[in-house]
Amino acid sequence: METFNKILKLEQIHQLIKLRSTGNAREFSHKMGISVATLKREINTMRKLGCPIKYCRYSRSYYYEYEGEMNLQFRRRNRV
Numbered sequence: 001m002e003t004f005n006k007i008l009k010l011e012q013i014h015q016l017i018k019l020r021s022t023g024n025a026r027e028f029s030h031k032m033g034i035s036v037a038t039l040k041r042e043i044n045t046m047r048k049l050g051c052p053i054k055y056c057r058y059s060r061s062y063y064y065e066y067e068g069e070m071n072l073q074f075r076r077r078n079r080v
Contacts (some may be wrong), residue, residue, distance in 0.1 A: 003054045007072050009034070013042055017053060022062040046070070 006023035012032060022028040029039040043062070047053055 010042060010046060011069070013039075013046065014051070017051075017062045017064060018060065020063050024060050027060075042052045048079070049069065 009032070016022045016028070016031065023031065025036050025039060029036045032039060034042075043053055044064070051070060051071070053062055054065050055062050
């Protein structure tokens, strides 16, 4: 269940970043109900997975450098 909760948390972070409505790290962590240190660890995990996460000081929000989707699901292969 712990892994499932982590996946849900990463998906929530992803959605807020897509919407550019995160706020700074303190505000973002508060929205997520986690510490700033935990938030930074989760963002680093997402970066290692290839998410191009950036932070804009002007808009005070995290954002993706380019559009994309994060999918953590099983997909059936097409048979050849």
